[in-house]
Structure formats: structure tokens, C-alpha cells
Amino acid sequence: MHIFLEKRCCSIHTGIINAKEFFMRIIDVLVVGGGASGLQAAITTKTTYPDKEVVLVRKEQQVLIPCGIPYIFGTLSDSSKDILPDKLLTSVGVEIVVDELIEIKVKEHQCVLASNEIIQYTKLILALGSIPTKPAWLKGADLENVFTIPKNKEYLDQVLVALSSLKEVMVIGAGFIGVEVSDELNKKGYKVTLLEIEKTILNRAFDDEFGVLAQEHLQERGVRVITGKGVSEIKGKNGKVSEVVLSTGELLKADAVILSMGYAPNTQVAKEAGIELNDFGFIKTCEYMRVLPCTIDIVAVGDCAEKRDFVTRKIDRTMLASTACAEARTAGMNLYSLSPCKPFTGTIAIYATAIGSHAFGTAGITEAKAMQENFSVICGSFTGMDTHPGNLEHSHKQMVKLIVASDCGMILGAEVYGGASTGELTNAIGFLIQNRVTVKQLLTMQIGTQPLLTGSPAAYPLVKAAEVIVKKMH
Amino acid sequence: MHIFLEKRCCSIHTGIINAKEFFMRIIDVLVVGGGASGLQAAITTKTTYPDKEVVLVRKEQQVLIPCGIPYIFGTLSDSSKDILPDKLLTSVGVEIVVDELIEIKVKEHQCVLASNEIIQYTKLILALGSIPTKPAWLKGADLENVFTIPKNKEYLDQVLVALSSLKEVMVIGAGFIGVEVSDELNKKGYKVTLLEIEKTILNRAFDDEFGVLAQEHLQERGVRVITGKGVSEIKGKNGKVSEVVLSTGELLKADAVILSMGYAPNTQVAKEAGIELNDFGFIKTCEYMRVLPCTIDIVAVGDCAEKRDFVTRKIDRTMLASTACAEARTAGMNLYSLSPCKPFTGTIAIYATAIGSHAFGTAGITEAKAMQENFSVICGSFTGMDTHPGNLEHSHKQMVKLIVASDCGMILGAEVYGGASTGELTNAIGFLIQNRVTVKQLLTMQIGTQPLLTGSPAAYPLVKAAEVIVKKMH
Numbered sequence: 001m002h003i004f005l006e007k008r009c010c011s012i013h014t015g016i017i018n019a020k021e022f023f024m025r026i027i028d029v030l031v032v033g034g035g036a037s038g039l040q041a042a043i044t045t046k047t048t049y050p051d052k053e054v055v056l057v058r059k060e061q062q063v064l065i066p067c068g069i070p071y072i073f074g075t076l077s078d079s080s081k082d083i084l085p086d087k088l089l090t091s092v093g094v095e096i097v098v099d100e101l102i103e104i105k106v107k108e109h110q111c112v113l114a115s116n117e118i119i120q121y122t123k124l125i126l127a128l129g130s131i132p133t134k135p136a137w138l139k140g141a142d143l144e145n146v147f148t149i150p151k152n153k154e155y156l157d158q159v160l161v162a163l164s165s166l167k168e169v170m171v172i173g174a175g176f177i178g179v180e181v182s183d184e185l186n187k188k189g190y191k192v193t194l195l196e197i198e199k200t201i202l203n204r205a206f207d208d209e210f211g212v213l214a215q216e217h218l219q220e221r222g223v224r225v226i227t228g229k230g231v232s233e234i235k236g237k238n239g240k241v242s243e244v245v246l247s248t249g250e251l252l253k254a255d256a257v258i259l260s261m262g263y264a265p266n267t268q269v270a271k272e273a274g275i276e277l278n279d280f281g282f283i284k285t286c287e288y289m290r291v292l293p294c295t296i297d298i299v300a301v302g303d304c305a306e307k308r309d310f311v312t313r314k315i316d317r318t319m320l321a322s323t324a325c326a327e328a329r330t331a332g333m334n335l336y337s338l339s340p341c342k343p344f345t346g347t348i349a350i351y352a353t354a355i356g357s358h359a360f361g362t363a364g365i366t367e368a369k370a371m372q373e374n375f376s377v378i379c380g381s382f383t384g385m386d387t388h389p390g391n392l393e394h395s396h397k398q399m400v401k402l403i404v405a406s407d408c409g410m411i412l413g414a415e416v417y418g419g420a421s422t423g424e425l426t427n428a429i430g431f432l433i434q435n436r437v438t439v440k441q442l443l444t445m446q447i448g449t450q451p452l453l454t455g456s457p458a459a460y461p462l463v464k465a466a467e468v469i470v471k472k473m474h
Numbered sequence: 475m476h477i478f479l480e481k482r483c484c485s486i487h488t489g490i491i492n493a494k495e496f497f498m499r500i501i502d503v504l505v506v507g508g509g510a511s512g513l514q515a516a517i518t519t520k521t522t523y524p525d526k527e528v529v530l531v532r533k534e535q536q537v538l539i540p541c542g543i544p545y546i547f548g549t550l551s552d553s554s555k556d557i558l559p560d561k562l563l564t565s566v567g568v569e570i571v572v573d574e575l576i577e578i579k580v581k582e583h584q585c586v587l588a589s590n591e592i593i594q595y596t597k598l599i600l601a602l603g604s605i606p607t608k609p610a611w612l613k614g615a616d617l618e619n620v621f622t623i624p625k626n627k628e629y630l631d632q633v634l635v636a637l638s639s640l641k642e643v644m645v646i647g648a649g650f651i652g653v654e655v656s657d658e659l660n661k662k663g664y665k666v667t668l669l670e671i672e673k674t675i676l677n678r679a680f681d682d683e684f685g686v687l688a689q690e691h692l693q694e695r696g697v698r699v700i701t702g703k704g705v706s707e708i709k710g711k712n713g714k715v716s717e718v719v720l721s722t723g724e725l726l727k728a729d730a731v732i733l734s735m736g737y738a739p740n741t742q743v744a745k746e747a748g749i750e751l752n753d754f755g756f757i758k759t760c761e762y763m764r765v766l767p768c769t770i771d772i773v774a775v776g777d778c779a780e781k782r783d784f785v786t787r788k789i790d791r792t793m794l795a796s797t798a799c800a801e802a803r804t805a806g807m808n809l810y811s812l813s814p815c816k817p818f819t820g821t822i823a824i825y826a827t828a829i830g831s832h833a834f835g836t837a838g839i840t841e842a843k844a845m846q847e848n849f850s851v852i853c854g855s856f857t858g859m860d861t862h863p864g865n866l867e868h869s870h871k872q873m874v875k876l877i878v879a880s881d882c883g884m885i886l887g888a889e890v891y892g893g894a895s896t897g898e899l900t901n902a903i904g905f906l907i908q909n910r911v912t913v914k915q916l917l918t919m920q921i922g923t924q925p926l927l928t929g930s931p932a933a934y935p936l937v938k939a940a941e942v943i944v945k946k947m948h
Contacts, residue, residue: 036931043932044917047945068863068925075866082863088932321931326920329937333917342918350922359927389542389556392549394894420868423927424898428905434919435909443518443807444816445908446800448824451542453833453897457510457795458517458562463803471521 037302
């Protein structure tokens, strides 16, 4: 199935091949991108179609675990503790090529790499990822000590070195990355200010009552949080950050600025190849992740691929490793043979984060989003404990809020506050949403409870929140 | 709706009424039993039908949280820390009567209580619970210092007092109660031996590899575990336990014996009323929990009610507070008005337990059970970490095993080993089973991941176990 034009040089130990020694090569499946979605797409493809030769091309020698990146600023001692192991790929027979895609020739089924190698593919999986937003309007964004958080080990290692001689850090944008990086830098001893233009932090994922709680926990731990104000300029002295000007005109001293103002899909190379992008710059895809409208031989997954919200059915900008992996598995399984029972039916946006021993999880849409989109919803919240009796040593308060469609009872969203079990409880609710379970069906469902591990059977917050809603429905 | 024949004496503060002052009373809904299922049935009924008068009759002044009972032997200082709060009932308007049911007159719609009060009901909910098994064949079972674990505060308080002057305890039967009580007594300083006739502990809920792991953890903590041997006799000296004779003839010294050999439904009073019981002594019920075949006005829920296994469709003997509560919600919601979308479709048996910082969860059927029932299954296991990267401080190994029908791919069961998130991860899988999700559908589902709270998106054990199975299906 493949032709070698030049001699191959392969390190058996790592499975990494130096691509510069090739000129042209024919393979079955080419995956471009080494992040979560590229990795998962390659693994699923190879395990679903073991006879196919699967090659993954990526720029990075080593790939960071994406959601672990904020933790290299505190909990982990450095970025080397946050590496996606190559053996996940090599152990199933995926070949890794460290190189860079510079051109896609759609008609010819070819990709041109920076090393001048051309790879001829039968199927192409684009997992191009995303790049941090650095707004063009933001004066001072190019000063020394203004950083972003890309998924790039070399760059982030330089950030860590630069930060080590600085003290006051302003983090701009309080999404998950902004919150986690702030908390980690604070843990490491930096004086951290987190700036958010919306009135609460984590605003896209949580309703205000949860955002306020998260803000309180961050503040208790020493992070200064400013909400309802944006940045208008970064001022410098000798080319380095010295102050941040807020939208109100206030001046705040800062040695460093971290921009966590969102990410844009990394799709320039796809655009240049004539592949269609949507208004937000994502590669248009169908529910099997095939790119629209041109071909059945190219799929796009992860941060570069178009997303449709599971609940609102609108095009959405959510970027999540977990969603990316689900898309990647869908693309991989359907690559050579479509199965109508395995489409990707929309993004649920299941997130969680932790601030100290307190955790926050969310799945589906918030109440605020539901109102904005004109859903008629009934919401119910219940606060209990995450163990029972609730007086055990590691007990944590557990609050669950459900957002339910008032006409059909379908669960559209949930928010959770709690302890160590919050992430998996959020996943449990995510499964309910994905299976279109109604709030009344939930009340007849069985949920295991155990004193040390969960809330009590008679006061399990998820079920109690459902009861609150059903009572309001009468 | 109700007639008072005598003056009512009501404590407004607790909502507890002394029933002895009544002679006859007419109410809408009578719930008999104060455990998890009675409590939940009363709450659901009252919140679903707020105009109905709901009275709960129970024997106990104070009700223990059932799954918390093992923890009164160690973690909790005494049983008063494990009380179901009456305000769960009184706050929604359920009235509590402390009394005992002695006769049900089905035709007359009447219940006779020990105080000679007669309650005339429109609807009757039987939540009679279960009583510990004390095998008639077991010689010495009535010796002093042979105990069982009923849901009875007064009895268990006496057990705690009796144990306080003893040292060596033999726990017979290594189901969840036996394992948890052993671990707690060991924690408290007792010399504990746990005896199990099957070759592994927790045998009904877990396949051998998990049972062996649980046994290892118990032993590391100091519990002596003996498997593959039963008890044949308990020997005494001066009327008190002195030795236990094993099925092999071995003699083991013991000051106390705790029998955790299972529970039987507490259904004598129902049987005497002509209500039909199944071969195991449970009250026969339909999927709306109505008792069969006689009436639409009596329902049975919890340990006393017939169970059908969700997967095998066979009559089952599982007793679980969580299942009981789901039955109770089903019965309560459907009590006056059947809704065809809310039947109870069978017991999934979702359990979890913890041994120190290690936790075990199970949902649905085991591989062994599947084989025994003639299901054709494919199993897959994956061991990863419950955080990512897996080198964080509180990381715990996480192993997930899935049991999947080889023809249709439906998930029939799962077993989980891990840390603090094990209970909720097990619940998440429980939702998959209840929604009849196939292993291939699972691979396209979204699962939120977060470094401190869950496994990694690319090595999430539940998904990796599914991948193992799908690969075997090819």
C-alpha cells in the first residue's frame, strides 16, 4: 500500500520517524495534528481498521496534555510532567512523523509537508487545533511579558522562565483557562489579578450563583478578581509590561499579562486549500465529521472542526478536549464505512474545574443561555452533602442545578458544585442529556449511593433538584 | 377528608404524633415503614399530590440511615450520627406516627396498629423492609454475643455496648455489609476475621479480579479474610460465644460473631392479609409497584417488594436503598394516576463501597453471572488513572471493566475500582445501562475530563474499556 522513494530511518524505540529523508509516500490514512483529537482519531482509525496504514503528522516533538497545561504553572513542577505519551499511538501501530503541514492538495489527495515530503493519502483527518486569541485592537499586546497559553511546550517553557523573575501577573479573561492559570500562579506565590469583562467568572459555563461561588473561593485563596471590567490597553516601560488600563480608565500595575481571551480555530491551511469554513473560521462538517461539501475523504475533528450545540442546534464555538475526542472517535469509526447509528449529534459542553478542594461542573446549557435562546425552562436546585451522613471527615457540600424544558421535560443543562466526585457526577448528568432523558424519567432511575462516596439515597441532590422541578410543573 | 374520633395531640416541632390517643381515622395515603423506601414514597406522594393527606407509620422513634449503619462501628462515634432527619418528611407535610402495623384488612382498606388505632386509607404503601437472616440450621446462633445487623437503633446500640468489652470478632458473610462492618471494627481496634463461603468476597457484585483486589486491601488494613469456607457451628462457654467451627472442621477463637448472611423481606403481615408473595417471600408487584393481583390501591416498595433484574429479567433478591428509592418514587408518582412513561423497569443493582481510600463500584450483572445465565458477552477492562497527568498528589489507579452483549452491543454490566470519584462514575455507567446504550454509541458520547477530577480524555478508562470490546467485536 505504500511506496518509499527514499530509505526510511525509524527509531524503533519511540516510533518517531524523521520525515526529512523522504520525498514522496503513499499511505492509507493521514492524520494532521498531535493534540487530543488527532491522537484519538489515529487510535480509533487504526483499531477500527487494523489493515490500514495510519500516519500522524505533528509539529511538536512532545505534545502537552491539553487540559493539564494550567497545572504546569503550579501543581506540576514543570511541563515535562504533562506529556501525552507517544506509546498510546505507537503501541497500536500508528506511525508518528514530526513535520508541518504546509499545503493540502484536495483533488490530488496529497499533503505537502515543510520538509518537502509529499504524502499521498486515501483518507485525511484534519485535527489542526486552535491558537490563542490576541486581539488586534489591544494596544500593547506585543509588549515583552504579554503571554498567551498555546498548546506549545517550547513556548510555555519560555513563559515559565520569564515569569520566574516577575511578581505581579494580570490574567485577562476568566474562562476555565484563565481561572485555572490564576489559581495555579497564586499557589506558586505570584500576586495574581484576574480580570473579566462579564459580571461573573466562568460566565459561559455557569449561571451567576455558581460563578459568584467560584469567585469567592478564588478570592479566599488570594487571587484578586475584578469582574464587569475589560482591558483597554497594556502599557509598557522599556518595552516590557508595566501597567494595564481597564475599560474604566483605572490603571493597575503588572509585571506580566496572560491573555486568556479565547481561542480561534487553526484553519488557515484548510482555507487555502479551498475547504469551506463557517463564519467563525471552523471547518464545516457533517455529523460524521466529513468536511462539507466537497469530499468523503477528508474529515475534521477537534478545535478546528465546526460544532453544533446539542441543545440549541446552533453553530457553536465551544472547544473542549473531551468533545474533540468524541468527534475523533466518530470520525475514526466512520472513516471507511458509515454507520447510521454512530453520528456525532452535537456538542454538550461538559466541563469541570477545581479551585482547591472545591469543584464545579457543567453540562449542556445554562439557565441564562436558555432564556437568551427563548427556551421555556423550569430550573431546580438542591444543596445537600456528597457523603452521608454529611458529617464525615471529607464531606463537601454538593449543589446541583437542573435546567429542564417546561414542555417536554427534557434535561437541557446542569451545574454542579461539590468535592472530588463532581467531575464524574457531571459526566453522569451529561449521559442523561445525551440520552434525552426527561426529568420524570430521571425520578424513576436507579442511582447507587454509598456513605463515603455519594449523597444519601433520600437526599441525593440530583434527584432532589429533579423533584423541585416536577413539583413546579404541576 | 379525615375524621378524628378523639382529640389530636400533635407536636408541631417534630411533627411526631402519639397515635395512642386515636381510635379510628380516615386518611388518603398510609405509608407503612420508615426506612429509605417509606420515606421516599411518602415524600414523592405528598409532593406529587399535595392535596392528599399522607401519614407514615413506623415502629422506630428514630430511623437510621440504612447504608450508614456499618459506619457506626468505627468512623462515626455512635448511632446518633446516622439518623434520617424527620424534617425531610415534616417539611413537605407528611405526618409521622410512631406505631406498629399488626393487621391489614385489604377489603376494608384498613390497617390496624398496635395501639388499637385503625387507619382507613384510600391508598396503602407497604415499605416493610427486611430482617437479617439467622439460619435455623446454624447451631449456636442464639448464643450471647452472636449479633446481626438489623436497621434498628436500639438493638445496634446494645451491640455496640456488648462489643466494647470484647476483642475478637468473627464476621460471617462477605457481602457489602460484612465487608464494611469488618473494616470499621478493624479500624476501631478489634481483631476481625471475615469468613466467606465463596472463593472471593463481594462475590455477587464483582468478578473475581475485583474481589481479590478488595480482599487484598482489607488484609493490608489488618482484617483476616478467609474465603472458600463456611460456618458449621458456633460454640459457646457459659452461654457466650467462644469458638466458631468452620465447614472444614477448623476451630477459630471468637468473642463475638456477627452474622451478615443476607436479609429476608419482612412480609409476614402482608402474607397474613392474603397478599401474594413470590417464592423468595417478596410481595409480588407489577412495574408500577402495585401488588399483584388483587388491587390498585396497595403498592409495595423497597426490600419487601418483588424485584426483577433489569438484564436477566429474572426475579431477583437484591436489596438496596438506592433501588428502593427509585421504586418508591415510581410508586408515589403513579399512585393516583398511572403514567405509561414512568414504570419501574427492573433492578440494575448499582452498589459501591470503600476500603480505606480505595473504592469499588458495580452496576448491572457480572461476567460470571452473564455466563451462568447464558448471555453471550464480550468483556473489556482498562486500567488508567483517575486524574491526569496521573502523577498528581491524590491520583488513584482506576480500573473499569465492561460486560457487553456480543450480538447487540448493549452494556449489561460494569465494575469499577478507583478513588473518591468511583461512586459517581459507577452511577454514570448505571445511566448508560438503564438507557440501553450500546458500546459503540458510548464511543461517540461526550465525557467531560479535568486534570484534578477525572482520567484523561485520551485514556479515560471507561472509553478505553469500550474500545477493547469493539476491537474484539471485529
